[in-house]
Amino acid sequence: MICDFLTLAAPGVRTLQPYQPGKPESELRREYGLSDIVKLASNENPLGPSPRALIAVREALSGLARYPDGNGFELKTALSVKLGLSTAMLTLGNGSNDVLELAARAFLTPAHEAVFSEHAFAVYPIVTQAIGATARVAKANPPDHPMPHGHNPSAILELINDRTRIVFIANPNNPTGTWLKTAELEALLAAIPESVIVVVDEAYVEYVEAEADCPNALHWLSRFPNLIVTRTFSKAYGLAGLRVGYAVSHPQVADLLNRVRQPFNVNSLALVAATAALDDVSHLERSKTLNRAGMRQLQDACRQWGLNWLPSAGNFLCVDVGRPGREVFLDLLKRGVIARPVDNYGLPQHLRISIGSEAENARLIEALGAVLKD
Ligand SMILES: Cc1ncc(COP(=O)(O)O)c(C=O)c1O
Known part of the structure; x- marks a missing residue:
């Protein structure tokens, strides 16, 4: 049997x-x-993808017998120049799903809780539950709200307690498309205790139009050291098949994320493609x-x-x-x-x-x- x-x-x-x-x-x-x-x-x-990314991939094919650069030096350097921040704040992932999971593995235990909103991106409950931590799901806005089914900051705050280790916020959120506006997200970040890691998932940030008033959370990293911003090359950069994303955080947080990262989590084609794609404005x-x-x-x-x-x-x-x-x-x-x-x-x-x-x-x-x- x-x-x-x-x-x-x-x-x-x-x-x-x-x-x-x-x-x-x-x-x-x-x-x-x-x-x-x-x-x-x-x-x-x-x-x-950008034609430049395709050229970079073709050129890198001959090197496939070699392991990729496990630290992703060139991509991190390109990102740090583009975003105006230090490479010590970066963690590369096999898609941004990978960095979402790294955050859960680095900070959650079965004794802890993660908070996220109803209708939020499906990977948050998966990474929380896989670790044995408890998911607390905040009620979303009602259908008659100006941002129907969107994240409700007060409902999120109400669920935060001494056991909360991570709050996941997708901004904009998938599958709703809704978002927290600048003042709303800023007030929410200010109200969350510094001992709670806040992951702001910006998978769609490149598509955001100025009039939407959907913030770029990178601006708040120095003010909120508990903030992790995640981004991806899968959406606007057209590289979903190669799997590459990243997290930006306080260097100490990045160090923790990098400790649980698999040694070669981003493959060599993804590294060169993402580096080339960044340049193609x-x-x-x-x-x-x-x-x-x-x-x-x-x-x-x-x-x-x-x-x-x-x-x-x-x-x-x-x-x-x-x-x-x-x-x-x-x-x-x-x-x-x-x-x-x-x-x-x-x-x-x-x-x-x-x-x-x-x-x-x-x-x-x-x-x-x-x-x-x-
Ligand atoms: C909100 C959000 N975050 C993260 C991801 C993960 O994307 P990837 O792992 O391809 O970077 C997605 C993909 O659909 C998404 O919608």
């Missing part, structure tokens, strides 16, 4: 629900025999312009259908489809379009749609229009 390995698993892992990624195109091709597929399900950049600008236009395209269609959507400062829109989002997701799949149901985030009537190229958005709009008529 084979032993029941579930009973052997660490308590937090026993009840852990794995992360549900966006459905890969290859899976839809296999399951439905479709060839012309549009994927708008993982908030990727429809322009792809015009590619980033093109990506943002495309996103702005695509956002308008999708919002115009929603307006015509009479559908509401949540405010979004990212490269995706969370749309209230007025019926079970998972059913709409399945109907779209049959038409070769992959979007993202968000019932697992407590939003059963919403569908999260990533902004694609103009043609991809048009395909989605045509397919969704047909599904909504059924």
